[in-house]
Amino acid sequence: MSPDGKRSNDRAARKERLLQLQAAQRRAERRRTVLIVGIVAATLLALIIPTVVILTNEQRRNDAVEAVASAPIEGEQELPVSAATHVEGEVQYADVTQPTAEPTPALEDPAEQGRLLPPVGGDHDPLPQTCGFYSEPIRDENAVHSLEHGAVWIAYRPGLGDAGAERLRVLADANPYLLVSPYEGLAAPLVATAWGVRLELPSVDDARLEPFLTRYLQGEQAPEPGASCEGVGG
Numbered sequence: 282m283s284p285d286g287k288r289s290n291d292r293a294a295r296k297e298r299l300l301q302l303q304a305a306q307r308r309a310e311r312r313r314t315v316l317i318v319g320i321v322a323a324t325l326l327a328l329i330i331p332t333v334v335i336l337t338n339e340q341r342r343n344d345a346v347e348a349v350a351s352a353p354i355e356g357e358q359e360l361p362v363s364a365a366t367h368v369e370g371e372v373q374y375a376d377v378t379q380p381t382a383e384p385t386p387a388l389e390d391p392a393e394q395g396r397l398l399p400p401v402g403g404d405h406d407p408l409p410q411t412c413g414f415y416s417e418p419i420r421d422e423n424a425v426h427s428l429e430h431g432a433v434w435i436a437y438r439p440g441l442g443d444a445g446a447e448r449l450r451v452l453a454d455a456n457p458y459l460l461v462s463p464y465e466g467l468a469a470p471l472v473a474t475a476w477g478v479r480l481e482l483p484s485v486d487d488a489r490l491e492p493f494l495t496r497y498l499q500g501e502q503a504p505e506p507g508a509s510c511e512g513v514g515g
Contacts (some may be wrong), residue, residue: 354493357480362402364506365429369407372422373401399436400425400466402476408509411515414448415455415462423513427460431499431506434474435483436464441471445485458498458510476503
């Protein structure tokens with residue numbers, strides 16, 4: 282074979298090998314692409330499916346809360362409110378309207394049994410209590426004004442514990458018309474109060490708490506819903 286022919290054959294062989302390498306590289310790139318797409322798809326599914334499940338469960342939970350809140354809450358008490366004027370100084374709220382059916386062992390003083398505190402309405406201070414979470418007691422007179430504006434007041438026994446207090450703090454942060462404070466002499470560990478309505482609860486985890494908030498925060502029971510929940514404190 283002549284030198285020219287040999288060089289021509291070498292070039293053809295190199296070209297063939299180059300084409301084979303390029304073809305192999307393209308196949309490898311396609312495999313990598315398929316692998317990457319598969320990984321991305323699997324990652325997205327791993328993120329999307331739990332998110333959809335969480336959203337679905339949350340929607341179901343919200344629907345359940347709304348369903349319970351559409352009617353009077355089990356155990357709530359409706360109490361008449363005969364006055365609602367602005368007054369200076371202290372108000373003597375009626376603290377005993379009916380005895381509790383069963384005494385609460387956690388109360389050391391038997392005289393405290395049956396006390397329906399905090400008040401659900403009545404004459405009150407000209408300034409409302411700024412809504413939010415409080416770790417110290419607040420004045421009834423200011424809190425009642427907040428109830429008049431559509432607030433809900435969750436009163437809790439001192440010594441509730443860090444976990445329970447944090448749960449209530451989160452609720453207060455999430456609801457601008459929620460008032461939370463400690464209160465001495467409660468007939469239950471927690472008492473949720475709206476204007477003319479109260480609900481005694483054994484713990485912050487009671488399933489009736491959220492429906493009570495849904496039903497009565499800015500509810501129709503309030504004489505002045507939507508008025509400011511800012512005044513003293515906060």
